[in-house]
Amino acid sequence: MPAPRAESAPDFPGVQLHIVTGKGGTGKSTVSAALALALASRGNTVLLCEVEGRQGIAQLFDVPPLPYEERRVARGTTGAGDVYAMAIDAESALLEYLDMYYRLGRAGKALDRFGVVEFATTIAPGVRDVLLTGKVYEAANRNRRNKGAREYDAIVLDAPPTGRISQFLNVNTELAGLAKVGPIKSQADVVMKLLRSSRTAIHLVTVLEEMPVQETGDGIAELRGADLPVGGVIVNMVRPQDLDAAERAALLHGTVDREALVASLEKAGISADDELVDGLLEEGHDHAERRQLEDTQRALVEQLGVPTYELPLMPGGVDLAGLYELAEALCEEGLG
Numbered sequence: 001m002p003a004p005r006a007e008s009a010p011d012f013p014g015v016q017l018h019i020v021t022g023k024g025g026t027g028k029s030t031v032s033a034a035l036a037l038a039l040a041s042r043g044n045t046v047l048l049c050e051v052e053g054r055q056g057i058a059q060l061f062d063v064p065p066l067p068y069e070e071r072r073v074a075r076g077t078t079g080a081g082d083v084y085a086m087a088i089d090a091e092s093a094l095l096e097y098l099d100m101y102y103r104l105g106r107a108g109k110a111l112d113r114f115g116v117v118e119f120a121t122t123i124a125p126g127v128r129d130v131l132l133t134g135k136v137y138e139a140a141n142r143n144r145r146n147k148g149a150r151e152y153d154a155i156v157l158d159a160p161p162t163g164r165i166s167q168f169l170n171v172n173t174e175l176a177g178l179a180k181v182g183p184i185k186s187q188a189d190v191v192m193k194l195l196r197s198s199r200t201a202i203h204l205v206t207v208l209e210e211m212p213v214q215e216t217g218d219g220i221a222e223l224r225g226a227d228l229p230v231g232g233v234i235v236n237m238v239r240p241q242d243l244d245a246a247e248r249a250a251l252l253h254g255t256v257d258r259e260a261l262v263a264s265l266e267k268a269g270i271s272a273d274d275e276l277v278d279g280l281l282e283e284g285h286d287h288a289e290r291r292q293l294e295d296t297q298r299a300l301v302e303q304l305g306v307p308t309y310e311l312p313l314m315p316g317g318v319d320l321a322g323l324y325e326l327a328e329a330l331c332e333e334g335l336g
Helices: 028-038 057-060 090-102 106-113 116-123 124-139 162-169 171-173 184-194 210-225 245-253 258-267 274-302 320-333
Strands: 018-021 047-048 071-075 082-087 155-159 202-205 229-236 306-313
Touching: 018 162, 018 184, 018 210, 018 229, 018 258, 018 306, 028 047, 028 057, 028 071, 028 155, 028 162, 028 202, 028 229, 028 320, 047 057, 047 210, 057 071, 057 082, 071 245, 124 162, 124 184, 162 202, 162 258, 162 274, 171 184, 171 274, 171 320, 202 210, 210 229, 210 274, 229 258, 258 274, 306 320
Parallel strands: 018 155, 018 202, 047 082, 047 155, 202 229, 229 306
Antiparallel strands: 071 082
């Protein structure tokens, strides 16, 4: 397990855009929110974005559903920085794009009423991804355009799962058969320049199970194959180390001192009949097996060749207080 760092500098000091992906069920959105809080704790103004329409961020921060509009949802762990959040959808992004670059205004909204916007983004998934990532690009480059808009020190994107992340980010390839020239192609080019730059890091979330770890390794290979910058791997929902190696070995091999266990239970005032002892030993065996599997998967994660971080399992689920705890852990380990 990574040890807390003594130094205060983060591991990715030059990165502005943190993209978070992971297999479904690994807590990708939770990690994204915790990372945004961790970055804000350093005094940064942070934008947290989601693009899948699930409103997961709003649920985590216990706020109303997010619109296509930046809203402040929290402060950093030290109270120094702010976290803003928004839900990006392709239709709204296209209307904004048309208004920003072509000054369509009401005409663009009329297209929306006629269903043209939905039609365009449905028949061309590559265009949809360009629009979604294009909004992130706009937020990352406000010191150069869109004067007067809020500027962000860091942006965290809660991205699609690892099974689709390379396709989602590699927008030039997706548009190859649709647009070889023109404004959409130009938009894709500038987005790709940001996504492949040192200003971006793509972090992958996993848990210590075989399928998520395998998908994480595959995802890293795909990202590297597409020349996209891999950041770190965050191992989420790590169970506490309740047993030492000798205790685990005894449970796995059935060599636990049964009489000593009975004596310990009775000393604690618990009547230790055979049924109770058998149940405890079975539970202990299952726990030891689980820990052995986790250790095997942890070793595989360490072989991926990227920085790794671990976040603890929150037994009662993750509420806002839990998010702050996770954010502090990320800061201690150097990611935030």
